[in-house]
Amino acid sequence: MRSMTGFGQGVTAVDHAEVRVTVRTLNGRALEVRSALAPALMNLEPSVLEIVRPRIHRGRVDVRADLEITATMDDDGSEHLRGVDRLAETLDKLRFRYGVQAPLSLDHLLHAGAMMQVEAAMTPPVVRLKGALESALEDALHEVEVFRDREGTILRRFFEDACSRLEQLVGAIADAAKGAGCEMRQKLEDRVGRLLTEAEFAGATEERVASEIALLAQRADIEEEIQRAGMHIARLRELVGPAQGPGPVGKRVDFMLQELLREANTMAAKSSRAELTHRVVDAKAIIEQLREQAHNIE
Known part of the structure; x- marks a missing residue:
């Protein structure tokens, strides 16, 4: 006999990122699975349902999955960050050419989409993300079952x-x-x-x-x-x-x-x-x- 109340977490590293999964279960008359996935993981929601439904039969299940980029300048992603450096140099030259007095700031780079390009470049392929998500979810569900x-x-x-x-x-x-x-x-x-x-x-x-x-x-x-x-x-x-x-x-x-x-x-x-x-x-x-x-x- 199991309670319907439970909590569990799982973390799996993949390339330059970590997939963190949190699962909470609550009382409910029937099985209801709710997922909140990071943008890069949203297409993997069917995989979440396939794993959860055979393991939990009744109650509300809240699944949250976050993707954290862990790469730094010293990691393999440094080439992408050097691209940001080149973009900053280009913007700085344009500032002097057109007499713009305001100094270059991080907001200018963000507005140019540089950081988003770096994050997208460092995000692992979907196939590898799927494996990491499933592994972290399995670990979280194991903790839920123990609870x-x-x-x-x-x-x-x-x-x-x-x-x-x-x-x-x-x-x-x-x-x-x-x-x-x-x-x-x-x-x-x-x-x-x-x-x-x-x-x-x-x-x-x-x-x-x-x-x-x-x-x-x-x-x-x-x-x-x-x-x-x-x-x-x-x-x-x-x-x-x-x-x-x-x-x-x-x-x-x-x-x-x-x-x-x-x-x-x-x-x-x-x-x-x-x-x-x-x-x-x-x-x-x-x-x-x-x-x-x-x-x-x-």
Whole structure:
């Protein structure tokens, strides 16, 4: 079981540059990949999607990739920088020829596009950039997976502890519900006995009255709900257990919690004892806590 929250970084050097990739993952109902790539890397977005989608199945994924030119005057890119020097000399000669008093500045070179030409010349070929981007992305995703696995272990412990508490509460609910049907039946018989003495109910047969009492008592019985709740808790343990593996289970966990909450609501509606109602309310509180945490399970 994995969390949907994660963070990772990767850096790969290529020629006179470095590709830096940052990956952040957040909660989400479905997989949503958002990428922010440097201009030289924008055409490689399909490669990003091909790598991310098989690794992450659910949640929002933000991928940022930057390209940093690391060449200096002493690197192989010095020839391109010498071209800037020649451009500066030419501009300086033009300044003297036409009597321009203002000194030559870096803004003049930038306006002439010299630096952009140097950066473009030093940018590695797309094929090499693709390999560097994929390598850095793989490293970042590995860190993300380690992060998500660690958070998933914490979530698993929380769910296992909550399941133990729910099992205890279901047992307490079963104990509190013992005899509830008989108690309800006795109350109904006493009440109906008083009503039968009144004139408007004098024509009712004992068989009809007994049938209605049995039906109402059966509706107050929660034995089936208790059994189903126990089955749901057992299934929940299987889904969050280590034997389930690293695959996505978040949607199935959320579904089981909905079913468990439905059983708890039915038990609360049928409850006629204060002790039983209190136990059901405690169980519902734990289920709601689990539903909040389930939003972070992949």
